[in-house]
Amino acid sequence: MDSKETPPPLPISSVNHISLLCASAEKSVEFYERVLGFVPIKRPGSFNFDGAWLFNYGFGIHLIESPQAAAQLPKKDDIDPQDYHMSFQTACQDVDDIEECLEKLGVRHKRVQVEESGILVDQIFFHDPDGFMIEVCTCDNLPVVPLKSAPSTLMCHHSQSTFVCSQQYARCPGSSAAICSNAMTDLHETSL
Known part of the structure; x- marks a missing residue:
């Protein structure tokens, strides 16, 4: 070499x-x-x-x-989407259910929507007990477009149409099951 x-x-x-x-x-x-x-x-x-x-x-x-x-971890009061965070793809396209669940759980959050070439991505941000930020999003709406030659593993990106809408989730306390609003799949009863 x-x-x-x-x-x-x-x-x-x-x-x-x-x-x-x-x-x-x-x-x-x-x-x-x-x-x-x-x-x-x-x-x-x-x-x-x-x-x-x-x-x-x-x-x-x-x-x-x-x-x-x-003492080491900075106390975070403001929810800043540009801060360090980990992100979870929501199982269905409608994040209203996620937001409703967070409200029922008493978790402060901030909802943001971004647009790229007519594609909308919904994001909800909130903190864990130590101030680490978490995002739940519909980021899978955006296609993965490599800016240079990319390994084939990059292209194993799951589209929302094949994701996990048919799986059951733990219900949000006090919440009824929601219908997945993902138009790319059959309607599946899911719960948050």
Whole structure:
């Protein structure tokens, strides 16, 4: 190999987990279970620090409890869509149900809509107990358009028409089942 030749990218296959510092693993677990449907899973017993592992949607969230976290993490009051965040694709196109559920759960949020070439993307932003921002969106509406030559794995982008509208979700407390408004699929009863 020529010393000037760029080596190929690392051979990775998917996102495994993200790690978040938290002031209280118990409060954070409750939030990620109740609001986003993550499930606590067993973590290695050899860890000498407090925390929790959660899993759903094909990846994990690893919470690392830090006694200093409350002081280290900036308290976020404003919901700024341009701040660090992780994003979840909603199972159906209508985010009104997501917004209604967040209201019933008492979670402050901000709704934004962006447009690109006539395509609309709805986004809802909110914070976890430690101020880390989370987005739920219809980002799958936008096509993936590489700006340069891209590996074939990039093009394995799931369209909303083949996504998970037929799956059942944990109901939002006090909410009835909603009808998926995704016009590209048959109507499926889903609940948030």
